[in-house]
Amino acid sequence: ITPHLIAPSMLAADFAHLQRDVDMVNQSKADWFHIDIMDGVFVPNISFGFPVMKAIHQYATKPLDVHLMIEQPDRYFAEFKEAGAANITVHFEACTHLHRSIAAIKELGCLAGVALNPHTPVHLLKDMIADVDMVLIMSVNPGFGGQQFIEHTYTKIRELRQLATGVNDSLLIEIDGGVSLSNATALIEAGADVLVAGSFVFNSANPIDTIEALKLADSD
Numbered sequence: 001i002t003p004h005l006i007a008p009s010m011l012a013a014d015f016a017h018l019q020r021d022v023d024m025v026n027q028s029k030a031d032w033f034h035i036d037i038m039d040g041v042f043v044p045n046i047s048f049g050f051p052v053m054k055a056i057h058q059y060a061t062k063p064l065d066v067h068l069m070i071e072q073p074d075r076y077f078a079e080f081k082e083a084g085a086a087n088i089t090v091h092f093e094a095c096t097h098l099h100r101s102i103a104a105i106k107e108l109g110c111l112a113g114v115a116l117n118p119h120t121p122v123h124l125l126k127d128m129i130a131d132v133d134m135v136l137i138m139s140v141n142p143g144f145g146g147q148q149f150i151e152h153t154y155t156k157i158r159e160l161r162q163l164a165t166g167v168n169d170s171l172l173i174e175i176d177g178g179v180s181l182s183n184a185t186a187l188i189e190a191g192a193d194v195l196v197a198g199s200f201v202f203n204s205a206n207p208i209d210t211i212e213a214l215k216l217a218d219s220d
């Protein structure tokens with residue numbers, strides 16, 4: 001069994017001490033940097049853009065996992081790659097031509113992901129499941145950190161794993177929103193491969209220890 005991955009969300013970092021927080025993640029047992037890009041249109045919030053992402057990339061020693069909560073994301077794939085993206089995830093709800101978007105991300109050499117809002121059923125991915133490297137299940141409504149985890153997420157993880165079995169057995173399932181030590185083990189048991197955690201990590205007394213604890217949460 002491959003160990004699950006931990007991706008701290010830099011949305012919850014202290015932007016006045018960004019290098020310090022990037023170093024913390026570098027030194028921790030985290031696997032990826034989760035980078036939340038919000039345009040104020042697809043979601044009711046604006047996070048940060050290329051200059052901040054490039055600043056993170058300058059110091060990061062781990063892959064940048066970029067979650068695009070923006071309309072018409074295809075316009076910017078090349079620029080995100082240029083800014084250091086290893087993984088690019090687009091929202092199902094923001095892509096009229098999802099098949100083309102996923103192909104464009106792969107063409108750049110990035111791992112290609114699709115994200116589902118809480119209201120979007122897993123079965124809508126049936127005709128795309130073989131083509132994506134990763135599915136990100138939103139376990140809160142996207143736009144803000146620090147929201148309450150939606151319990152229905154467990155059902156979606158199981159449905160997604162079932163949908164992918166035999167068609168895409170290496171599919172990564174990423175869970176984003178309200179992840180903490182109170183649900184990490186259950187999420188992994190349900191079939192999650194990647195856990196994103198923002199406020200739980202950065203608001204904790206010792207983020208390095210918190211990341212290690214999330215990394216150790218598993219089905220054993």
Ligand code: DX5
Nearest residue numbers: 009142143145146178198199
């Ligand atoms: C929400 C973002 C999440 C967020 C998670 O729209 O996609 O990545 O930063 O934050 P927490 O872990 O605080 O829910």
Ligand code: ZN
Nearest residue numbers: 036067176196
């Ligand atoms: Zn995210």
